[in-house]
Structures are given as structure tokens and as C-alpha cells.
Amino acid sequence: MSDSLIPQNLKYATTHEWILLEGEVATLGITDHAQHELGDIVFVELPEVGQKVEPGKGVAVIEAVKTVADVYAPAAGEVVEVNTVLADDAGSINRDAYGSWIVKIRLSGPLPSDLLDASGYQAQL
Amino acid sequence: MKEDPVETRETLLASRHVALGARMVPFSGWNMPVQYKGIVEEHRAVREKAGLFDVSHMGRFVFSGPGALAHLESLTTNRVSALVIGQFQYSSLPNEKGGLIDDILVGRLGPQEYHVVVNAGNLARDRQELTAALPADVRFSDESLTHGIIALQGPASAKILKALAPDLDESIGTYRCTHATLPGGRILVSRTGYTGEDGFELYPRLEHLVAVWDALLEAGAPHGLVPAGLGARDSLRLEAGYSLYGHELSESASPLETGLAWICDLTKEFRGSQALVRQKTSGVPRAIVGLSMEGRAIPRQGYPVWNGSRKVGEVTSGTQSPALGRGIAMALVEAGSLDKGGQAFVEIRGKQEPAQVVDRRFVRRA
Numbered sequence: 001m002s003d004s005l006i007p008q009n010l011k012y013a014t015t016h017e018w019i020l021l022e023g024e025v026a027t028l029g030i031t032d033h034a035q036h037e038l039g040d041i042v043f044v045e046l047p048e049v050g051q052k053v054e055p056g057k058g059v060a061v062i063e064a065v066k067t068v069a070d071v072y073a074p075a076a077g078e079v080v081e082v083n084t085v086l087a088d089d090a091g092s093i094n095r096d097a098y099g100s101w102i103v104k105i106r107l108s109g110p111l112p113s114d115l116l117d118a119s120g121y122q123a124q125l
Numbered sequence: 126m127k128e129d130p131v132e133t134r135e136t137l138l139a140s141r142h143v144a145l146g147a148r149m150v151p152f153s154g155w156n157m158p159v160q161y162k163g164i165v166e167e168h169r170a171v172r173e174k175a176g177l178f179d180v181s182h183m184g185r186f187v188f189s190g191p192g193a194l195a196h197l198e199s200l201t202t203n204r205v206s207a208l209v210i211g212q213f214q215y216s217s218l219p220n221e222k223g224g225l226i227d228d229i230l231v232g233r234l235g236p237q238e239y240h241v242v243v244n245a246g247n248l249a250r251d252r253q254e255l256t257a258a259l260p261a262d263v264r265f266s267d268e269s270l271t272h273g274i275i276a277l278q279g280p281a282s283a284k285i286l287k288a289l290a291p292d293l294d295e296s297i298g299t300y301r302c303t304h305a306t307l308p309g310g311r312i313l314v315s316r317t318g319y320t321g322e323d324g325f326e327l328y329p330r331l332e333h334l335v336a337v338w339d340a341l342l343e344a345g346a347p348h349g350l351v352p353a354g355l356g357a358r359d360s361l362r363l364e365a366g367y368s369l370y371g372h373e374l375s376e377s378a379s380p381l382e383t384g385l386a387w388i389c390d391l392t393k394e395f396r397g398s399q400a401l402v403r404q405k406t407s408g409v410p411r412a413i414v415g416l417s418m419e420g421r422a423i424p425r426q427g428y429p430v431w432n433g434s435r436k437v438g439e440v441t442s443g444t445q446s447p448a449l450g451r452g453i454a455m456a457l458v459e460a461g462s463l464d465k466g467g468q469a470f471v472e473i474r475g476k477q478e479p480a481q482v483v484d485r486r487f488v489r490r491a
Contacts, residue, residue: 039148039356040165042445043421045474061474063423065164065445066356087421094163 004033004125007098011111012121015072018098019115025080026105030062030071032097033125038064044090044102046082053077053105055112060102062093074115077107136181136273137334145352153246155182157355164356168447171320171361172488174349175279177341178358180326181334184248184269186255189238192262197239200255201231202380202397204390208233213300213315216388217380218243218251219397223404224376227251228368228385232302232315240268244370273334277341278324278361280491281348286314286325289344308340309333319358321365321490360444363453366415366485372426372442373413373455379404382411382457384485411438412460414469415485418452422473424480429472430456430463437462440471448488455485
């Protein structure tokens with residue numbers, strides 16, 4: 001999977017989410033590798049704004065033609081925004097995985113220290 | 126998912142698939158292309174133009190000799206004696222209790238020569254069942270070992286095949302076979318498939334498989350032909366309402382429950398026929414229905430199906446239909462529990478998602 005894009009400025013979970021931390025708000029999406037593995041994404045089940053999330057628990061569900069996958073929250077917090085564009089165009093994740101964020105979470109604490117940087121994520125693919 | 130410990134096999138086209146950008150996945154003991162560019166794109170190509178599938182993982186057995194007809198008649202559900210030379214029929218291989226060991230295609234190739242096309246995952250079992258009591262006047266050969274299978278599917282199929290094989294008799298009807306000159310010589314070609322579209326299945330010898338594949342892709346390119354993987358094959362067959370072994374069909378489901386009564390000739394005797402006659406008399410407990418989702422969630426195999434507050438069955442196959450732009454499913458439910466045109470609910474991640482009960486043929490050929 002050497003052709004997958006892995007931006008340097010993001011953090012990564014082993015479960016193939018990318019995380020952009022700005023202040024106490026974490027923006028969450030899935031990686032280019034993950035969208036490629038899932039294939040054509042046709043539906044994203046988004047949480048409600050205000051929903052509490054817990055680390056390692058599903059915060060959204062991605063439906064591809066062939067399969068279904070959970071998107072996991074990296075840390076505890078509260079959903080402050082969801083990407084409503086995905087309701088009509090879930091396939092934008094296939095076209096631009098890093099431009100198509102899924103949820104923004106206001107974290108109640110720091111991000112876990114075991115998140116990967118770009119080279120660490122590349123190494124585990 | 127736990128993989129079979131035996132070594133995963135590859136068809137002779139595996140390196141072609143990889144070069145074409147395929148994502149390879151394990152399927153019934155084989156490493157097969159699930160998609161090349163994308164399932165939806167390949168699905169649409171087959172509906173609008175044409176797609177090329179490597180289905181060489183499937184099995185094919187040839188039975189010949191004076192006893193071949195009676196032998197197959199005694200083990201399969203459809204009436205083999207109804208076949209004229211050059212005709213194929215959809216059929217099945219039942220167990221004693223009337224469940225299905227496999228769904229199959231039986232073709233009459235000559236006066237006393239028949240072939241049986243079987244699913245890759247059931248090949249070893251099918252071979253055992255079909256040869257365990259082979260009469261002395263029947264010769265058997267496992268052509269899975271010597272031949273591949275390529276499916277050319279979609280409305281442009283006849284034009285493409287004719288361009289490559291000018292001697293093709295493109296007037297042959299559905300479920301008929303002929304021979305056409307392709308790289309490697311004259312090979313068997315049948316007008317069959319599993320997509321709901323016009324199309325052909327070709328049975329080249331292994332040493333010609335790659336040449337036939339390459340020639341078809343080249344001849345088809347001007348007509349919009351693309352290689353298509355198992356993902357599109359599954360979404361196409363589901364839109365067409367075709368059953369898949371391991372989903373709708375199994376040893377514990379009767380063909381009378383799964384919409385296959387039309388391939389069960391209960392006026393003839395075959396293994397399992399008595400059980401099926403009894404089921405027909407007393408009625409079967411379940412039926413297959415089509416479900417079309419009202420919301421956005423997508424039904425998947427194993428999801429519970431409800432009528433109001435009562436669970437009536439479960440989804441056997443589900444996907445997002447590229448043609449309809451919504452989730453569709455087949456479900457095996459209590460007979461009479463859901464009426465066509467009425468509403469049912471599919472339980473998806475704990476939520477009751479509404480669906481219309483519809484005919485399982487979601488998409489019909491234009």
C-alpha cells in the first residue's frame with residue numbers, strides 16, 4: 001500500500017482514523033488506506049451533535065457496497081459538529097479521505113499517547 | 126475471519142488481475158479479484174455496456190456415456206431429459222432431506238454428453254456426491270482441472286464476442302451453447318450468466334485462458350468492456366434476484382422455500398424428491414422475500430427482520446443497489462408473515478429501519 005497518502009501533519013489510530021487536533025477539538029476522518037480497503041462508500045451514519053463519545057467506541061458507521069466499518073473515537077469527549085456533506089455525498093471520502101472529515105469532537109482530556117505519527121502509521125500498513 | 130488452512134489457489138489470470146489494479150481477496154479457497162477500479166463503476170459497466178469476469182474458480186464436470194442421463198436425473202432436481210443438445214438448465218443438487226448441497230448448471234453438450242457447472246466452495250463435495258455411485262456406463266471427467274471459465278456480461282456482449290469470433294452464431298438463445306473460434310481454437314460458449322444481463326460464458330482450456338482473456342479485453346475496449354470483480358458480480362446478481370449458495374441457499378433450506386420450486390420437477394424420482402413432495406403437500410415454513418429500504422441504512426446478511434414487534438426471519442443477502450440508489454435485500458422469513466407491497470423492518474445496529482416488501486427481482490433487463 002505504498003501508494004496510500006499519509007499527510008505529515010496528522011495523528012493516526014491503528015484502526016485507520018486520522019485525527020487533527022486544534023485546541024481541544026479533534027477533527028476525525030478515515031485514512032486513504034482505509035477508504036481504499038473499503039471500496040465504494042455509499043453511506044455514513046453520523047452521530048448527533050452533543051453525543052458523548054468514549055475512547056475506542058464507535059462514533060460513526062461507514063457503509064461501503066461490500067462491507068460496513070465503525071469509526072472509533074480516539075478519546076472521550078462530545079460531538080460538536082458532523083460533516084453533513086457526507087449525508088448526500090458519502091463517496092467524497094473515496095475521492096479525498098483527508099478533505100472529508102466525519103466528526104469534530106471536543107475532547108474532555110488529552111489525546112492518548114499511543115496515537116501514531118505519519119511514519120508510524122505507514123510502518124503498520 | 127478464519128481462513129481455510131489449505132493453501133489459497135489462484136487462477137492462471139491472477140497476474141493479469143493484479144496488473145489491472147485488482148484488489149485480491151480470499152474466496153472459497155481462491156485468491157480472487159473483488160474489484161479493479163470500483164464495484165459501482167464495474168456494476169454500471171455491466172448494466173450499460175459490458176464486463177469481463179474470471180470465474181475459473183468455479184468447477185465443471187463432464188458426464189458421458191449411455192448412463193449419463195439417468196445418473197444426472199437421479200441426483201439433480203430439474204428434468205435433464207427435457208434438454209435438447211446445446212441447451213443448459215439451472216438446477217440443484219439436493220440432499221436426502223431436500224436441502225441443497227449446491228445450485229448448479231446442467232448443459233447437454235452431445236447425445237450422451239452432459240456437463241455440470243458448480244460453485245467453487247462446494248466443488249469437492251459435489252464431485253464426491255456426483256461420483257460416489259457412478260454407474261459403469263458413465264464416464265466422468267473433472268474439467269475444472271483442464272479448463273477455465275470466463276464470463277462476458279452486459280448488453281454489448283454479443284457485439285464484442287462476434288467481433289472476436291466472426292463464426293459465432295449470435296442468434297443462439299438464452300441458455301443455449303455453441304462453439305466459436307477464439308485464441309486456441311474452437312471453444313464452448315454458452316449464453317448464460319449471473320448478472321441479469323445478456324452475456325456469454327466461455328470455457329477455454331487452461332493453456333488458452335490468458336490469450337482468450339486478453340483478446341476479449343482488447344476486442345471489447347471500443348465497446349466499453351471493463352474487467353469486473355466478485356463485488357460487482359454479487360451486487361448484479363442481487364439486483365437481479367438470483368440466489369447465492371451460502372446466503373439464500375444451504376443444506377438447511379428447501380428450494381421450495383427459496384424460490385426455486387421451478388427447478389424442482391417433482392414428477393420425477395431423485396434423491397431428496399420424497400422429502401420435497403412431502404414439503405410441497407404440507408407447506409414449507411419459510412419464504413424468500415425482497416426488501417427495499419426506505420431510509421439510508423444498508424441491510425446485510427444475518428440482520429433480523431421484523432413485522433411490527435415480531436421477529437420473522439433474517440436477511441440472507443443485502444447491499445446498496447447501484448441501480449436504485451438504496452439498500453436492497455433478500456430475506457428468509459416465516460411463510461405468509463410479510464405481504465408484497467407491505468412494510469417490514471430490518472434491525473440495523475439496534476434500530477428498526479423500515480423497508481418495503483417487494484419482488485426479489487429488483488432490476489429487470491431493459
